Amino acid sequence: MTTMAIDTADRLLKRPSGPNSAMDLATHLAVHGPLRIPGRDDRSFRDGILRAVAESGLLGRGGAGFPSAVKWDAVRRSARRPLLVVNAMEGEPASAKDRVLLCYSPHLVLDGAEVVAAAIGAGEIVICIADDSDPSAASVEAAIAEREAGGTRRRFAVERPPAHYVAGEESALVNWLATEQSLPFQRVDKSVPLRVGRRTALVHNAETLSQVALIARHGPGWFRGAGTADAPGTTLVTVSGAVRSPGVVEVEMGTPIADVLARSGVDAELSGVLVGGYGGAWIDPSRLSTPYAPGPLAAAGATHGVGILVALPASSCGIAETARIVRYMAGQSAGQCGPCVFGLPALADDMELLWSGRGDAELFDRVSRRAAQIEGRGACRHPDGVVRLVRSAFQAFAADAHAHAHGRPCRGHDAPTVLYLPRPRASVGRAS
Amino acid sequence: MNATLRRVAVRLRVDPVACDAYGYCAEILPERVTLDEWGYPIVDGTPVPAGLVELATRAAAECPRRAVHLEQVAAGH
Secondary structure: OOOOEEOOOOOOOOOOOOOOOOOOHHHHHHHHOOOOOOOOOOHHHHHHHHHHHHHHOOEOOOOOOOEHHHHHHHHHOOOOOOEEEEEEOOOOOOOOHHHHHHHHOHHHHHHHHHHHHHHHOOOEEEEEEOOOOHHHHHHHHHHHHHHHHOOOOOEEEEEOOOOOHHHHOHHHHHHHHHHOOOOOOOOOOOOOOEEEOOEEEEEEEHHHHHHHHHHHHHHHHHHOOOEOOOOEOEEEEEEEEOEOOOEEEEEEOOEEHHHHHHHHOEOOOEEEEEEOOOOOEEEOHHHOOOEEOHHHHHHOOOOOOOOEEEEEEOOOOHHHHHHHHHHHHHHOOOOOOHHHHHHHHHHHHHHHHHHOOOOOOOHHHHHHHHHHHHOOOOOOOHHHHHHHHHHHHHHHOHHHHHHHHOOOOOOOOOOOOOOOOOOOOOOOOOOO | OOHHHHOOOEEEEEOOOOOOOOOHHHHHOOOOOEEOOOOOEEOOOOOOOHHHHHHHHHHHHOOOOOOEEEEEOOOOO
């Protein structure tokens, strides 16, 4: 993303007037108000924060949308002090929300991390920032230095795992912390806590922790004052594509997609909108009234995923864009599971045949069979996201898909892409 | 053959990271294991009928990558 507008809203993105720069601790406290974070063992604080976050109904903002408070139970029962891992890997290429938080409001993320660390008894906080995001890391390191100078007793560390799509998947992240191999592994029972060495690890997305920092200040009732009953609060959405001001906006959960796009200035007729990221789903323009919240999005065949909307102009081809994403995602496989290693390139081949009008009579049946064979058969959900994307493309761009299949590529089939597609990287280990 | 496996419901699970598509499991237990077009096993996760448990145990034991697991079906599943 080259130009990044930041739409100031009332909560996570609240900031003083004036030029955009990282808020130092004094400015942060002036904007958001003071926050008491006790030392390690303060039972009333711990019980209070556990209750407040449970009552707030906060859903994780890292993609899975899991209730945050539920994640705490397993690690709180562990004998050793758990490790709190702040997940700011942001492997979705179309997402910039975590970078915006870390660059402009690093203390909000660190507040949330300290609050959760106090609530679960974690002694150390590890902030994971991809090794291609130096400005975020510099901003967080400066904020940590301010806190250390102010006498915090919490230990912070910044880690820089390699930037690739699945690096932020929880098992890949803790695997990297333990072994420096950024590779997911199969989790048979997700209620069993992740581990780094002998310590249990709790992984929270950076935005989730920022929400905790505000819940700790203002309480669950305030938090529920925005959003819906099922999905309370606000959420950050990175909006790109055919909009005048691409960037990160903060909206109430449940805001109609059309209104979220309007905040960024839609300046073209749209043929579809990509929701939730490259492992998300396309929706067609008739569904833009869908409320932006996990439940309604799932009902519309989409996913909240990471907060992402990409507006596809009518001048572009959804089949072509999908083919590009699938090829990119095939290259982002961690290379471990057969259905992902062989299935995703096969799907990419099919989509490129369709795009170029060289599809054969069996193409739709073949894609459908392959999608069914790939789904649910990886150690992580990376292949499942690609399957969802492909299926949604055939729904949202059904007429285009049909035309392409009959050798009539649509008018936008060679239009330039509106997607950000990073260059693939070879290594999942530490850069040498 | 573990005698307790005869009494509790078990199902097959494949660890996709460990699996290298040797395909022995599908040869030993074609009733419950099919292969995708790339040669990787597809199991459906439903309980293995008692009459096939012995073969399922063999399929797990003979996987060169130790990728096939027999696991108990949790109560309520």
